[in-house]
Amino acid sequence: MAEEYSIAIALVDFIPTFLFPLGVFFFQEFFKTQGYTRSRLLWIGGGFFVFLGGLFKAIWKLNMALTETSIAFLTDSLFVVQSIGFTCLFIGTLFFIRQEREKLISKPTIPLTAMALWKVPFMAIQTLTCLGTNGLLVYYAFQNKNKKSAYLLIGNVIIIFLMAGLGSTDLSMAIQWVAELTNTLGQICFSLAGYLFMKDVKK
Template sequence: MTDYPVALAAEDFVPVVLTTVGIALLVPYVSGRRGEQAGRLTALAAAFAGAGGLSKATWKLIVALDGPDLQWLNQALFPLLMIGFTLLARALLPESRGVAYALAAVPVLGLVCSALLRDTWPAMVLTIVLVSVIAVRLALLARADGDTTAAALFGVWLAGQYVLGPLAARPDQTVALQWIEQGCNTLTQAAFAYGAWRLASRTKEPVRA
């Protein structure tokens, strides 16, 4: 088990806050575009994503303070993120029975496969797929609003996930690698939060497309 410095563990809470705030900022925007139910799904997505990040950051801080190695906190990251981003995708994507069924199957598939393999990489892979869909959708919405800066920020967020996923899955989680991961994650989630703020700052009339 890696001997984490307290500073490293404390910094891990920063991207968690940025991600949670970013999703929460989208609640009124999604409510305006897709209705109150979609807004509630977005709020629930923020709760699940925040809980996932908080569980991993809390585990790391406990370890850094020479506490017990509570692996259930560590392993909760990707399953909770997967559920959160499934909810966000459902809130953002156009109404479709096929899309609804597919998204309903995602967390079931991820949780079952992770349980059978005794590893969270299936949930991690599905999380990256979901983030890809969400990032593209948000970028398209931003571009439709004429905000190319926000669209680019969501592109940065997407690129960051493809870098962070494989890094986080590596078994040799040295302190140096963790600093690289967390620095990249903080910048990536800051881009997402800023893009979400720019998108949410625009008032939209309710639409169902």
């Protein structure tokens, strides 16, 4: 059975798509203030690719709602483009954590611990780097007693798992609305965490 989307759901899908770069903006400002240029550039570049993938998917969904025809490139490119983006975010965050640990080397710290087959590795990279990025940021937030940011990012991780579960179910209209609202909530958590990171370092 072909996937069906309403115009309202398709339009709502643009909300989390544009919330994500807001979160990226706050985090790159945080890195800028800290003087971590390499991490900042990786987050800007990675954020662009993640946003681009989400935008392609939102446009594909809107086109489906309006014309009931699928533009394969828009939906198939999601995993490829976002796997590149989340990999950049993960590497940028890894550089940041490593530099922070080097600064604190003399202080005690907690140790850092039904689709086409070609999409599978990209989806795996997309998921693992997304979770890894959030995990590293949670680690840093707890290390620096920024508990609100940590809990918001943990909430975002929980929502990522919820979205994965919703994506494996039948995409009825009700499930689509739940998925869109859940995704929006996740991006709000991500954006607020980025804002708190930026606000904390600018005190």
